[in-house]
Structure formats: structure tokens, C-alpha cells
Amino acid sequence: MKSDIRLSETTERVVRASRADARDWLAAAPVCTALASHGILHVGSAEVMHPYEVKRPDLSGTFIMACTAGEGRVWLEGRWQPMRPRTACLAPPHAFHAYRAVPRQPWHIAWVRYQEPNGALPLVNTRAPVLADFDGAPLAAAIGGLHAEAQ
Numbered sequence: 001m002k003s004d005i006r007l008s009e010t011t012e013r014v015v016r017a018s019r020a021d022a023r024d025w026l027a028a029a030p031v032c033t034a035l036a037s038h039g040i041l042h043v044g045s046a047e048v049m050h051p052y053e054v055k056r057p058d059l060s061g062t063f064i065m066a067c068t069a070g071e072g073r074v075w076l077e078g079r080w081q082p083m084r085p086r087t088a089c090l091a092p093p094h095a096f097h098a099y100r101a102v103p104r105q106p107w108h109i110a111w112v113r114y115q116e117p118n119g120a121l122p123l124v125n126t127r128a129p130v131l132a133d134f135d136g137a138p139l140a141a142a143i144g145g146l147h148a149e150a151q
Contacts, residue, residue: 005053013147014044030150045110045140051099061115062092062123066136069108074099088134092124110140
């Protein structure tokens with residue numbers, strides 16, 4: 001089942017490609033229509049605290065999330081695994097994807113959510129989410145700048 005747990009202690013800066021995406025957690029996000037020309041639905045950065053958790057049983061597009069500080073957990077290979085700074089998680093379309101904060105540990109993340117057109121090949125060639133080394137600080141800085149400009 002798709003689920004989100006977000007709290008007042010969570011700070012999210014999100015930019016969406018279209019006002020048509022009116023989910024509650026995106027409703028106040030500014031819009032940058034140029035994202036859509038690159039197949040991007042939304043980008044964001046956040047500082048989250050436990051019990052923040054997101055579960056997507058059938059992710060409809062590619063999702064890239066980078067950890068810039070703290071520590072969280074991502075569901076990989078049937079179990080929760082740590083996600084620490086300088087790592088990224090790449091989740092392909094139609095995979096189960098879940099991530100969560102851990103107690104007493106602020107977690108800073110940045111993400112890009114793609115939506116491949118119907119019939120198009122996915123951006124990635126993997127069947128399940130994977131972790132890789134990645135410095136997410138430049139991504140988070142770019143998202144912060146875009147968010148400031150889109151306000």
C-alpha cells in the first residue's frame with residue numbers, strides 16, 4: 001500500500017513541473033514548467049526526522065534520492081539498509097520503493113522524480129532499487145536555487 005508519514009519537524013523544499021500534480025504534499029510547491037521538458041515530475045530536498053516514511057509499492061517512474069547528511073534507511077533486497085552521506089538510491093519504475101528516517105538522527109535528502117512517457121524505456125536498467133556512491137551536495141544546492149527562483 002502506498003503511504004507517507006510526514007511531520008511538522010520535516011522541512012521540504014519541492015518544485016513541481018505542473019499544477020496538475022495536486023497531491024496534498026505538493027499543493028504548496030512552486031511550479032517550474034521547464035522540468036517537464038526533461039521528463040521530471042518534481043525535485044526536492046528535505047531535512048526529515050523519525051517517523052518520516054514513504055512507501056511506493058509500484059513506483060510509476062524513476063526516482064533518484066541522495067543523502068547529504070545524517071542517516072536513513074532504504075528498502076533493498078528485502079530488508080532495511082542504511083543510507084548515509086555520499087550515497088544515492090536509484091529506484092526504477094514499477095519497483096517497490098520505501099525509505100524512512102531513523103530515531104534521533106536527522107536525515108538530509110535530495111531527489112529527482114522522473115516520469116517516462118508510456119511505452120518509453122526506463123532511464124535505468126535495473127529491476128529493483130540500488131545504492132551507489134554519489135555526492136548529493138551539488139544536487140541539493142541546485143534544487144535549493146531552483147526552489148528560491150520558483151517562489
